[in-house]
Amino acid sequence: MEHPTTQPSQHSRRTFLFKLALLANGAVGAVLAVPILGYILGPVFKRGRSYEYWIPLGFLHQFPEGETRLAHFHNPDGSPADGQTRTLPCWVRHIKQNQFQVFAINCAHMGCPVHWFPQSKLFMCPCHGGVYYQDGARAAGPPPRGLFEYKYKIVGDRLMIRAGQLPTLATHASIAAPGSSPCQG
């Protein structure tokens, strides 16, 4: 292959233009990065609270007093492609009259589904042996806190909960651990 007869430094105008073109590409790239990063980080910029909605959980008569029952709700945010993953379970404990506790299905340790055993009044987790009492307080095992609780309200004869995010230590940290407030039993 033949080498160019002149050195790059000798045609300074084109060297300058080449540098200018590089600069232009850098600038365009930086501008392009804004929408790309915005797209990738979309879920990050959205405030966690804005995922949460009041969701109907069922009629009050579905939850007999003194019992803890499994209930399902449809996650409000989502697409048809979610399929079954959009229907989520939770545990509803009807303490008395208008007093409820709605627990997330997810163990506070690593998010595995906890089971309720009415005979021993315990929630047990199949993954690493986390156990909780009927009021959601941590009983044994590795969980760092009690079960996550959803806020609830009663509208007419329906029970509604405030939900919409996968409960984890970070996405639910704002809610106090059950058993920590004196009015819970």
Add this chain to the structure above:
Amino acid sequence: MSGLKQKGIAIYRWLDSRLGLAGPVIEAAEHPIPKSSASWWYVFGSAATVILMMQIVTGVLLALVYTPTARDAWNSLNFLNHGLTLGWFLRALHGWGSDFMVAIVLIHMTQVFMFGAYKFPRELTWILGVFLLLMTFGMAFTGQVLRFDQDAYWGIGIGASIMARVPFVGSKLVHLLLGGPIIGATTVSRFFALHVFVIPGILLAFVGLHVWMVLRLGINEWPMPGRLVRRSTYIQEYEAEIHKDGVPFVPDAGWTDAMFAAAIILAIMACAALFGPIGPTGPPDPTIIQTVPKPDVPFLWIYALLALLPPKLETPILLIVPVVVICVMLALPFFAGEGEKHWSRRPIAVLMVLVIAVSLGTLTVVSLNPPWSPEMTAWSADPVQPRFLRGRTPLERQGAIVFQEKQCRNCHALAGLGGKRGPDLASVATRLTEDELVRQVLQGGGNMPAYGSALSPAQTTALVAFLGTLNGNERPARDPSLELTHSNAAQKQQKF
């Protein structure tokens, strides 16, 4: 025949006069290597590359059918398994290929470490290798998520729960990982993009650089005790060695690589044919909570650590230790870039490899049948063996019913049958007195919940009476002091 050969040579010439690749390729294949390195110990890197090729081919073939949405992924896996000719076999190849790949990459890394091959001038080759290891694990994890079944669903939940422990940005990381607020369609599609485009793209580029550097810097010579690596002299010494005693890579060493690669692929095929595809387990329906989620084999040791770490230290360990370990691996060639390569002169290195291998192996084996998980169905599925009921009083038998009904069995085995979370209680009466039994049951402690509010006084009395009979020799327990007092009383009655 010779006419055909002439034609072939002509086509080859035509191609090569345009491509110009034959020269460099032949040169690379025949590059001289130290004679000592033409050994079966040096076959793992090329085997990993060959498995990677197989994973790409089988992966593309699976992508012809697989549907990356939360709604359809599981159905498409079942369609592959049952609805398509040999779909099950391709899934099996890809699944077993993944396990083999992780194993071979780990073995390759161990070999390279033990032979001191990360030392000067191969530091960057090692560093890229660390990233290749991480990406191999990344592929294994994202692949496990794409097998979108129950285990995958709750497995992502575990991943998200770990992310959530990062201070300040935990919730952001959870949302980034899931692609939204919950595990759903966006989660599966983003893991698909990672598994199919992002990680393989980087992986292939890094493998290319890794192999390029192996060719450029030469294959590590067989270490000799006392032969030290020095930055100032190593390259001349290496050059001198391959001049004096070098052999061409092909065929002198290449035949072992090729042989081993064939054997490994054959082994993967055998596993695929014998054991079939891995999963899918039940559908990824979060409302089906009768499930015991478990990760794939490469991650079982993490699953075990999550159960065994002291809860207080769990978060710091989960967040800090991986960073430290990765940093140490990346920095290794800089603080140990010179000196002794032979294992017999590097006792700490040998000890480290042994400790790590034994720990990871033990954690993995223990996780196959994890003792820390309560057995959710044991209370109704594992009966009290008749020998623990024979000759017992009605109260004690009532206690056995309480024992079953209150799910004690989920955590406690009787003579091996039942959960392993707590101790086997077949001989508990030899360890604890009645008072201690009452206290343990009512107050719990040491990973046992307190049963105070779940047991009536009558139930507690019956339960403790039953536990008191479990003295290991399968006969009703008798208190000798009671017997003495009873017989004394009897004698006294006779006297008077």
